[in-house]
Amino acid sequence: MEKEPRKLVFRVTPWIFLLVLPLFYADVVWRNNIQFEQRLHYISSTETISSTRKINTNETVGEKKESLDFLLSKLVKGEDQEKLKATGFACNTQVYSKHCIANKPVWIDTTTMTVTIPSNQPVRETVIRPYARQEDDVLLSTVTPVKILQGNTTLPVCQYNHEIPAVIFSSSGFVGNVFHEINEIIIPLFITTAQFKSRVLFIAEDHSPPFLKKYNNILSRLTSHEIMNPSANQTIHCFPGAVVGLKFHGHLALNSSDIPTGLSMSHFRQFLRESLNLKYHNVSQINRPTVMLLSRRTTRRILNEDEIVAMMEELGFRVMVVARAKVVSNLEVFSSMINSCSVFVGAHGAGLTNELFLPDGAVMVQVDLIGLEWAAANYYGNPARAMSVHYLRYKIEPEESSLLKVFGRRDHTAITDPKALPVQAGKEVYLNGQNVRINVARFRETMVEAMSLVRDLTL
Template sequence: MGKKLKVELVFGATTYSVAFLLLLVWLFAAAYFYVNPLGSCKHQLRFWRDYSLISIKKGDFAIEEVLNEVIQEDTLKFQLRRFVRDEDRIQFENTGFSCLHSQISEVCVSERPLIIDNQTIYVPSSHLQLTKKLKLYGEVNAHHRVSPVTIVAGEQSTNSSVPACHVTHDVPAVVFSSRGFAGNMYHEISEMIIPLFITTRHFQSQVKFVITDFNPKWVKKYSRVLKSLSGYDVINPAENGTVHCFPGGVIGLKYYGLMALNSSDLPGGYSMADFRKFMRESYNLKYKNVVQIKRERPVLLLISRKNSRIFLNERQMIALMEEIGFEVVLVRPSGMSDLAKFSRVVNTCSVMVGAHGAGLTNEVFLPSGAVMVQVVLLGLEWGSTAYYGGPASDMGVQYLEYKIDPEESTLLKKFGRDHPIITDPDSIGTKGYYAFRSVYINGQNVDVNLTRFRETLVQAMELVDLDL
């Protein structure tokens, strides 16, 4: 009898313990689905409703609508507050608006409503008085190309002079310029696409892009990126005089410098690997790693230039590459115009070779473990490393440099061995960027020393063989 009672007590205690644990799990799940701002809260609520785990009848549309509004508001606040740190957080908590300053960029974040009338953005608030102009492009050297927007925040944004809303949106806005250095792929990726990714990815497509200095060609070129980051059509605020109103948003894009992300300071904590994965998905690229490419010979992509930094002995270079064992794909600038098509070509290559220039930005589409060989021309050592060499390693791409000797540059024949252009490129740099550019970027071609270059190509082949 005592043994039976003991068993019953143990069983009863166990039953109550299990019930208590189940209750804790239920309470945790309920709290998670009600207040967690990540993921699709609306979908989660519907799931719970369908299984009668919350008491909302099918006819209680008013209750569900209120719940949805609360969830959307909390989600928006959470997403926007993730941008704001330290002292800026105090201002943001007090006013619902804050501008984040760094040496190279300025971004304003608002959980207050935004009324966007072309180049003017009104922020109604009784806690804030502010009028400021902002250029919505990260690289300051391009600011002369960008039209400023005027932010008017405070009580003056509530008076009769503020235009009425023509279109009211229920997701936040991200406002940025598509001018800057658009037209140069390096600047487009470094100063526009990466900042757009790190600013908006954590919104999980629930955001609308308002693009000032609207550039249809740029929008078309990067339509896949824009559609991957936003589930909505882009908005041109200058079109038809339409006034757009949003529940909040971000004015400007986070920018950290040359092909740079700062994971510790980003709302999503994104890395270059995350960006590369995003680009593969956006362009539906097949290969993540070079080992996945099954070809009889590794494919080498040679980027050919036509106006400057030209390979004068390009045919001989191709013959050498094929002799070493590569299958060579030659691409000229016209072949890069369709980015969706060309990205797939790059993604099938094990090696990419090119002189310093925007075409090397396509390294972002190379599979991990591929090799990028940059031919570094006279005077361009720093830019070659900063623009393409350093970022390559962050992308998981193996990087090799072939630094030309003065004898390989057309500058030697033009100016002579003792000229400062040959002996002291830094002295030319002191005369200003455009003086430097006219000589080393626009005025230089190269006749590659095939004997020396062979060593670099053999090394590239060995690196590919190691990965294979």
């Protein structure tokens, strides 16, 4: 009989427990929750309001317009940029994403989520579901569409006038999964809006209070204004320009050669450090090599977790074992814990998204399971390198996978050719039906390499 692995929810050495939980959690999280409650209310006053911060008291209306035109024009390029300049409206459409830009006054009816852009031309209608990923029809069906009317049409009466542009996006999709939350909402928001230096007003369709609360510290650095819930607001707002939808650069990716120019993963990671008040910029600042092992409790479990922990401790690592529990879902606490680590270890899964919070020079070790090679490389391996994080791949042998017992032999098609399985069947087999018993001796070689990458910097 196989030995039942220990039921370890959270294992952490006293120094990090005392440092992170009592002080960091009690002080920062408590205060941030209060700030969130203050920021979460939507704009509902019957009086006309202004939603801009006056940056330069000597700035003329023309200078403000020129500056706004420049910032909005950076969100499109080529023919789309020329169209924006000529007509005041353009949409950038690619395989994976779509967003539309207006650099002229717009009327936004939050009751119907209709954006009206007046012109002397016949009315043209554009419908967009404002989510970064556009290739997934099932996902997009959960996103409320926005209707954009451009042309000679009757304008509604403005109830609120704003001096900053609006950015409309959806907080729907796979909210609740950290990979999708950061990959498809947070990074695209940064790509699309960082250049405005918080002088934008977010309109969050499919309004999700848990999502907005979780990422409050990040969102509050992208906009200095209350995030509007259109379903609760239901009024007419006028803006000097607008962005509908978000730009997507790929899996945990920022492409500095794409629009808007100048942004890279290093910029985003620095933005995260500042937003979440993370202590360590480089792994050399950590006094003793520290490993976090992300423990999965359902599928893709490491069945001999105790042996792996003992081996890492023998190599001289201080080891934290964290299960996917309440502490993992608290962004402020968990990002601080990850940031204090030299090495991050885990089987393939959404939790590896937290590699974003590692200091530069740290090591991410992914346990690469059967049938998940492409996802492991594209979702976490390749992005890690762009984060200035070393990436080590531990590719398991069939004997280490629970699938060998399921299919009976090493040469079974499900093991030798995972692509042969239909997509849904593959998901059930490889994602939902696989655990691993790691070969400790083989994995020790990987951890020795990880130690060698950080030891010189941490002594």
